[in-house]
Amino acid sequence: MLIFLTNFFSDFLSLFYPRKCLLCGNQLVGDNKFLCTNCLYDMPKTQFHEKSGNKTAQVFWGRVDLNFAASYLYFYKASKYRKLIHLLKYKNKPEVGVFLGELYGGELINVEKLKDADFIVPVPLHPKKQRIRGYNQSEEFSKGLSNVLNVPVANLLKRKVFTETQTKKSREERWNNVKDVFDVTDCDKVEGKHIILTDDVVTTGATLEACMLALKRCKDVKISVLTLGIAQ
Ligand SMILES: [Zn+2]
Known part of the structure; x- marks a missing residue:
């Protein structure tokens, strides 16, 4: 009733x-x-969590050693689903990130390789950018994942210097720009842990790789990657 x-x-x-x-x-x-x-x-779901040599994993082949990598959605060029990222990043809709994170968490709940994860760590925004936006979209996505997977979100990475907008640069330029900008806030918390690193969209993987290299400076870290989308 x-x-x-x-x-x-x-x-x-x-x-x-x-x-x-x-x-x-x-x-x-x-x-x-x-x-x-x-x-x-x-929704253009990738189902990457069911395929170990998937396209997100391939982005990092020969670059960093990963436990697991997957992305939730394909973001095709003219797809209406790209609007989700736009709303999340530029239209003050952090709740869209949480919502999509929860949906994805539901699909990942039985993935063996994620079961021993200790923390979900979002790729940090530059503080200035975060102040303007009011939130970090990757953190909102992480909160949704966390609600379902029961793995806490921890901001264990920080950005050192401001990098200009990434979109119009070549792979090499992007890499030179980001490779040194991340630091772990507290290696004691990261050592010996399984970290799920999260980002909104994976394209060249340069930002994620730079974050992984920062995490790997701490001892004995296992890293997995989850992104909301993969650019197509
Ligand atoms: Zn509709």
Whole structure:
């Protein structure tokens, strides 16, 4: 009865405050949050967590030794799903990151290679950028993962100097720019641990690699990588 009343009340409320799908604008019904059933169903999931030599893992082959790597979604160039990243990064929608993290966490819950993870560590934003944005999108994604996987989020990395926007640079330029900008805040906490490093989108992997190298400066660290998307 209570559930009926609650549903009735939320349906009633939505007459006046319609909740809309962030991607297609259709009205949300029932328990749907942010995305409608169609948009959820059509999400370009990679299923990388089921394939060990997947494309995200390949990005780091010959560069860093990883325990596990996967990305949740393909971000194709003209795909409407890229809007999710846009909302998360530029439209003040941190809750989209938590939401997607929780969805992904649900898919990862039985992955053996993640079961002994100690911390989820987001790639840090430069403090100045974080002050302007008000949050770190990778941290919001991490919170969602954490809610489901029961692994705590810990900000154990920090950025040393400001790097200019990464998008228009070549791989080499990007690498020279980022390779030395990360530091571990407390090696005692990292030593001997399994860290899940998270980022929003993996492209060349330069930023993630730089973070991994910083983590590897501490003794005996096992590293896995999870990203919300992989650029296509
Ligand atoms: Zn939709």
